[in-house]
Amino acid sequence: MAVKQASLPLFAAFFAAALVGCRSTPEYDHVLTNARVAQFDGDAISFVNLHLALRDGRIAELIPASEALPLASDTTDLTGTFVYPGLVDAHAHFMALGQALETVDLVGTRSWAECVERVRQYLADHPEVAVVRGRGWDQNDWTLGEWPSSVELDALSQKAIVLSRIDGHAVVCNQIALKQSGITAATRIEGGEIITAAGKPTGVLVDNAETLLRIAEPSREEKIRYLQAAERWCIELGLTSVHDAGLPTGDIMLIDSLQRAGGLRMPLYVMVSESPEALDHWLQRGPLETDWLSVRSFKFYSDGALGSRGALLRAPYRDRHDHFGLALRDQTYLRTAAARIAKAGWQMNTHAIGDSANHLVLSIYREALGAKTAKPDLRWRVEHAQVVSPEDRKEFGGSLGIVPSVQPTHATSDMDWAPVRLGADRMPHAYAYRSLREANGGWIPLGTDFPIEHPNPMYTILAATARRALDGHPLGGFQTEEALTLDQTILGMTRDAARSSFREGQAGEIRLGNWADFTIFDTNLSEIEPMNLPKTQALQVWIHGERRK
Ligand SMILES: [Zn+2]
Structure with missing residues (x-):
């Protein structure tokens, strides 16, 4: 008896040590319990009751809900909420x-006078700014539909004022900004227009003409502030x-330096703005890949936008009979660059x-990707x-794998005036997301083009599935034969976005080994009435295994 009594504390001490040992080295960093986890099967999304075990920012195990919970440093009970792969804006x-x-902010202004008034108010509220920047005007929303002019801005201030159109493909600035940049009525630029009246520039610069502006760039500190503000808003x-x-x-x-220092923790796929110097630099340097940043693609422009009549059309604009739009880059330049990029194994976007710009780009892509030297x-x-x-649609997908990348809210933002530019006969060729997806073999990455459109991914779902604007019009939806299903839309913002950035096996699906990036809702999105989508909010947001909302 005496021996047994003596051994009990020993056993107890042994078990206690074992337990402490387990607790100090749990198998996982985090376990999310009682999750309804979205799983993809072809085009369909279903939910499976699981516990998600995370380690080092990644999904380390998917455990059936009926099984015991593993040991983890931290546990979060998701109480049966719906876990989607983290949403991506492509x-x-x-x-x-x-x-x-x-x-x-000039979005939603009803007249040029209202824009000018907002600038006046901004100047009064922000006496410290050296250059006044604005964005979001759209003359299509104004009663008169006229181009704005510098006259009213010249009366406001001696500071440079530059106001971007909603699509970024035109600006109106004051004469100070023109003078600082050396722009006169005689200035010419390929792929751009300096609008004049009575032999004087009106202040409106279209497409490439914007690149002539020489006004102060934002400082490094300002840029860091922009990046961090964007991160907060996106996660929200x-x-x-x-x-x-x-x-x-x-x-x-x-x-990159901000991410390495922990000052920005949003995974980004960044396209390099093309220029001859940028191509030389990056093709020699090679891709940049970290856990937070992937740089392996170039961004080119072939034409402007429809709203400012810069989009390059095969037949003239219906509302400007002598005008086909603007080619922003010389064809030979694009062809030469494409051949180089294909050979180097980079992505060209x-x-x-x-329709003329799309035709041209597809033919340049076909030639470059079909070359023997192309990767x-x-x-x-x-x-x-x-x-x-x-x-031209059938040129997407196929053996060359050319990918259409679309933004569903553009359809609902443009639908009221696009027929005026294009005419009814060309409208079926526009915003044809379902046809493009089919041509591409059943997948399509989706984005918003924010800040041109609002960054809210719920607006994308509404526009893609119901093809209705935020105010609900048109009741029956716009060209609904080109609508996507809800599941196709979610795939476009997750799996397909990942694939279009070579991130399959890393992100886009809730799978073993992928980053633990989740967007969690308290409802199955398929049960939400379309017009209630805009007010639906993410409950939790996880990025690389860390809860951020
Ligand atoms: Zn864009």
Whole structure:
């Protein structure tokens, strides 16, 4: 008895030590319990009751809900909520989103006079700014539909004022800004227009003419503020990653250094804004890949936008009979660049809105990707693919794997005036997301092009599935034969977005080994009435295994 009594404390001590040992080295960093986890099967999404075990930011195990919980440093009970793979915006302007928060907001103005009034108010509220930047005007929303002019801005201030159109493809600035930049009525630029009246520039610069502006760039501190503000807003809306559709090398290196220092924790797929120098630099340097940043693609522009009549069309504009739009880059330049990029194994992503621009880009892609020296599986993207002739549509997908990358809210933003530009006969070729998806073999990456559109991914779901604007019009939806299903839309913002950035096996699906990036809702999105989608909010957002919302 005496021996047994003596041994009990020993056993107890042994078990206690074993337990402490387990607790100090749990198998997982985090376990999310009672999750309804979205699983993809072809085009369909179903939910499976699971516990998600995370380690080192990744999904380490998917455990059936009936099984015992493993040991983890931390446990979160998700109480049966719906876990989707983290939502991605496959075409956006991340830094510009943060910058947009610090500019005069001209979205929704009903007249040029209202724009001028907002600038006047901004100047009064922000006496410290050296350059007044604004964005979001759209003369299509104004009663008169007229181009704005510098006259009213000249009366406001001696500071440079630059106001971007909603699509970024035109600006109106004051005469001070023109003078600082040396722009006169005699200035000419290929792929751009300096609008004049009575022999004087009106202040409106279209497409490439914007590049002539020489006004102060935002400082490094301002840019960091923009990036961090964009990150906060994106996470609040449920986004876990963004494809930035074009930044110069300096801004990319700023993002990389900020991410390495922990000052920015949003995974980004950044396209390099093309220039002869940028191509030389990056093709020699090679891709940049970290856990937070992937740089292996270039962004080109082939034409402008439909709203400012810069989109390059095969037949003239219905509302300007002598005008076909603007080619922003020389064809030979694009062809030479494409051949180089294909050989180097980089991705080429080109903005193409008009049917002529899409035709041209597809033919350049075909030639470059079909060359013997081209690397395989480069997934070159046509950004927007907005007006595509039916015979050109079949050039997507197939053995060359050219990918259409579209933004469903463009359809509902443009639907009221696009027929005026295109005419009814060309409308079936426009915003044809379902046809493009089919041509591409059943997948299509989706984005918003924010800050041109609102960054909220719920607006994308509404526009893609119901083809209705935020105010609900039109009741029956716009060209609904081109609508996507809800599941196709979610796939476009997760799996397909990942695939279009070579991130399958890393993100886009809730699978063993992928990053633990989740957007969690308290409802199955398929049970939400379309017009209730815009007010639906993500409950939790996880990025690389860490809860961020
Ligand atoms: Zn864009």
